[in-house]
Amino acid sequence: MSKKLLQAVTLTGFLFSVISSSNAQEGDKYVKQQIRDGKGNVSLITFNERAIYKTSDFKQVFKDQLGAKEDAHFQKMTSETDKEGFVHEKYQLFHKGVKVEFATYSLHSKQEKLVSLSGEFYSLENIEMNPVLTGSQAFDIALRQIGATAYLWENDLEAGKMGYAKPEGELVLLPSVDDENEGVTSFKLAYKFDIYATNPVSRGDVYIDAFTGNTLFYNATIKHIGEFTHGAKGNALFKKGTMVDSANSATRYSGDQNIETSLNGSNYVLADNTRGLGVFTYNMQKGTNYSAAVNFTDADNNWTAAEFNNANKDNGALDAHWGAGKTYDYLLNAHGRNGYNNDGAAIKNYVHYSNAYNNAYWNGSVMTYGDGSGVGGFNMLTSLDVAAHEIGHALCSSTANLAYQKESGALNEALSDIWAACVEYFAAPSKQIWLIGEDIEMRTGHVSLRSMSNPKAEGQPDTYGGTNWKSQKCVPTSNNDYCGVHTNSGVLNHWFYILTEGKTGTNDLGNAYSVTGIGINKAANIVYRLETVYLTSNATYASARTYGIQAATDLFGANSPEVIATTNAFYAVGVGAAYVSNIDTTAPSAPINLIAAGTTQTSTNLTWSASTDNISVTGYNVYQDGLLIGTSPTASFAVTSLAPATNYLFTVKAYDAAGNLSSVSNTATATTLAIGTYCNSKGNDASKDNIAKVVFNAISNNSTSTNGYENFTGISTDVLSGSSYTVTITPNRSSKAAKEGYAVFIDLNADGDFVDSGETVWSLAATNASVVSGTIRIPGNAVLGNTRMRVSMKLNGIPTACETLASGQVEDYTVNVISTNPVATNYEVSAVDDFDVIIYPNPVENYLQVIILNNIETSYSIVNQIGQEVKSGKVNGGNIDVSDLTVGIYFLRINGLNSSVSKKFIKK
Known part of the structure; x- marks a missing residue:
């Protein structure tokens, strides 16, 4: 794939397909479990095996399952794949273009099939969206609410180093919680400001009602170990890139431990570049100015108790450094997570904050540790569980983002304690x-x-x-x-x-x-x-x-x-x-004896032996080439809308009322007929003279049947146009003297008969040879795709394609004609001379999306398998309506000024 085409794929990655169901009633048949919260909002939906939703169907899913209306818009926030192979995509809800705060919904899928939905969704109606206050007025109100004497944006040096700027405010819709019923009952249009105060220290999101100016909510960003004072965030002092060394350290609370350090000039410092983007530990020297912090240093990289277990409690910095590293290691080893944000974010520890400060906290960017006030308060707050607890808050901010109030805030704190215990x-x-x-x-x-x-x-x-x-x-x-x-x-x-x-x-x-x-x-x-x-x-x-x-x-x-x-x-x-x-946890028995019969150009009939269950079998899932295509309450299913001259594989699973699914049945194969109706040909008597074996390229079929006709179209082989192959036939003869004649016919133009010139591809006069063979050439102009091959054996004569034989046998097989031309066989991208093309989805149901790089003027034509042009026109708007085409295989040709690109697609 060319570099420019890769860029095009990236730019168009947001496009999606929509499944055919269009309302919640249609979608309900796929739901295995639905759980609602106390206000009736759907918090979790799990789907049964029959569900056909894909991750790309997110708009339809939200419409079907949540009742999302036209004013609701969902923007993808994250997409992650876990160790179990599940893909989790989180979407943010917007109402009329305004973000609904805390309202996110996630799609959980495996192998592109949707398994469940979860999250917070609200149906919003009749909300006034035109604020009375300006953002500036709301900001002034927020500052009066905080009541600080100094703010971080007033110090350009500190703010610049921390990547913080004076907040401009964001207009959002804030869910308003009913204290009596503890459920969301209303929404307020509000301005949201991330305000970082430095005297006294605090940081949090302030929400100001856009109509009344009331303070609606303060969501504290600074998280700390207990109910004490807050703190502020800091900056990195040590730049990565120097050599990392392993050192022994005499920690304050955990004995001798190995830590990673780096040589900075002539001294070693607490800078670990082996974990993500690093772990760095600094000395605030009992101050509150982060830009004044310095490195802890050691000349010989042996951080002993004699040096650091001093009145200043410097050995506590060794705990903070070691504890942060171990928390990183735990997340990586236990859960495969690259740091608290899963992207290796640096962990920065600031030790000796203020004087006798009885707290530690995560402030949205860094860790801050006080020395504690001693008896009656705390010792230095750098123990392993404190470090893990605070980094746990960082993990929560990067994932669940639990609001810091009431029950969600209690869950926030508990999760940090849980990670402290685990670390x-x-x-x-x-x-x-x-x-x-x-x-x-x-x-x-x-x-x-x-x-x-x-x-x-x-x-x-x-x-x-x-x-x-x-x-x-x-x-x-x-x-x-x-x-x-x-x-x-x-x-x-x-x-x-x-x-x-x-x-x-x-x-x-x-x-x-x-x-x-x-x-x-x-x-x-x-x-x-x-x-x-x-x-x-x-x-x-x-x-x-x-x-x-x-x-x-x-x-x-x-x-x-x-x-x-x-x-x-x-x-x-x-x-x-x-x-x-x-x-009920007992699954039904697997269906057996699955067969496909009565196959036509576009359909086949499946039957199987019924399954059994400890209670009862509710129905059966039917799969075509591994994809669920329908369900049946009985042990039969009529498959329709198949493509002509195509080989299909079918399987079935049984399910019961509890949703238990059986093991898979045997596989049944069916090859649909080509366009036209093939004539009948069979032997009236094949009891003594019949075909024992046919070998042709990948086909090697033994048969002991005495039926006059055998449909082996489920057995196929690929053949190259313009190439020659050997056919070998072994007969069963009534006697050594009996002579058999042979003929092989291939429908080379896929028109449903064997009467066209050259379609009798090999024949042999009657002979008593025990094995016969010959050469079959596939002409270069043969129609690409699946078609039928007929093998006939006749007593005392050469058979014709549509003959009823007095004595002999006829067998039909499938051959798939393919081309060595890469334009014809490329299923992803074709490029010729001066432009590239990509098409999707493939298979397609309604609209074929076309991306043409270099923006040249183009036209298109669509040709079916037998070479007939069925559609043509200009490529306008990047899509082609193929909804009127019948099911089957087609070739799209995009014509430029001096060259063209061909692409094969399947209409479903």
Whole structure:
């Protein structure tokens, strides 16, 4: 493919095909499961085996399944392929060109076939879209709301190094949550501003009502380990490119550990260039100015306790550096993820922030660690679990992007704690992995910040709505921890502990439970899929349950022990019902004895022996060349709309009411007739004189049949036009003295008969030879494609093509005539002289899209398999209407001024 053609393919990658169904009622027959949230919005749809949606059908899918109207527009945000081979494409919803905040929907597919949908979709109507306030007026209101005395954009040096600029604002539609019913009830047109204040420090998205000027929501960007002060982000001091060395470091909390450093001048610094785009750790020298930060250095690259375990707590920087590296390693080794954003983004650690600062946080770009205030507060906040927790917030921002308030904010915090436990188990399994912050805790009466095994020990709930649960009927602010995000996280924390370790007990709701643990690795895989594939910004505990069960189903199969444990662990923490085991999981038996009969130019009839099931067989899926083409309630199916003179492969699977699918049947073959109707020819008596074997190129067919005629058109071989081949026939003869005559006929112009000149391609007078052979030449002008070959044997004479033989046998086969001309056989791109062409989709149903590079003036013609021109015209608008063509194989010729390009396509 030429370079310019590759560019054309990239530019046109957004184009899509649309399937024939056009409404939700039509699409419902493909739905296996549909789950709605508390307000009736569809949060998850899974499809059955009969579904025919492809990923390219996203517009039709959103219309059929979600009821998307003309004002709704979906823009693809991301597309990722996971280790299981699923492709996940996330789309952002727009209404009349305005982004609907937090409203994303994802398509999950495998081998281009849609498996499920998930996300947040809202049907918006009667919304006023013309703001009263200007962006400038809304910005002034936002600044008054923040109330800071200094902002990052006021310092050009700091802002420039961090890639931050004064926000211009974005007009969005913000879902408004009903505190009483905890569901989305309305939408507000709002201005959104990313405001970074430096005194006092804060960063978050502020949403200002575009009509009233009210502050609707503050979505904190800065994430931290506990309910303490916020911080700011920094810049890189060390440039990559110098040699990386492995060094021993005496960390503050994890003993001697190997770290990666780099030589910078005459000293080694904490700069690791082996992980993604690097891990860098800097010294803020108890200040708050990131541009004033310096490197930690060591002359001999042996970072000893004698040097760094000092009153300044410099050894804590070694923990931060090692912990960030281990978090990167965990994501890569356990989940195949290249850093928190899956693109190897650099991790920048800033240590010794401010004076006695009792917190650590992720601020949207970098890690910031305080030294802690000591007794009554915390020790230096650089322990392994703290580092993993904060980088976990970065992972969330790059995936689920959970809004930092109420239940979604609690899920956000819990996921970071879960990754903290997983990283400790991965890098330092001797630590207390179910405690968060035990290394830094110095408050009286506390062992840690949070306990995942016993959340109540640190004032958290272990049951949804139970003891210590923070009410969600509140206005989220920093003063109430955005409605208890650090407190209510205990529920998901405990769910993960139970899923991993197992537990038997009774929760605060009075529900008795017993869960068999599945181990931390399986549990972590479920959580990773839950967060990176399914959760959306306004997720609740209920949706986390829905998506967690689906994630387990994807990974381990429906009704697996892992799905049972996932479901029952949610039940144990008060979210949803326990697993129900009375589900039919037995698949029907595979259909057998599948045959194709009564084949015509465009149809064939399939029959098979019925399957059995423990309850009942509901129906059968019918596949043509591996693609589902229809269903049948009985053990037969009429296939129509086939192309003439074409070989097809058919299989069948049975399904029951529970959606269980059988193994595949045997394969049946059928070759449709060419245009025209072939004459009948057979032997009245083939009991003594018949054909035992025919060999022709790839055809090598043994037959012991005594039928006067055998249809072997399902057996085929490719032959090149202009080439010669040997045919060999072995007879069964009534006696050694019996003489047989032979003839082979090929319908070279594919018109449905053998009467045209040259179509008797070989014959031999009657002979008593035990094996006969001859040469058959395929002329250069033979019509390309599948056609019929007839082999006849007659007692005491040379047979003709349409003869009824007194004694003998006739067999029909298929040959596929192909050309050595690359223009005729290229299915992707053809290029001749001065222009290139690409066409899609292929096969095509309605419109053939044509890309012609170099923008030359062109015309086209379409020719069928027998050389007849069936359509012609100018190439206008890049597409050709082929909806009026009959099903079959065609050749498109694009004619330029001095040259032409040919392309083969299939009309379906």
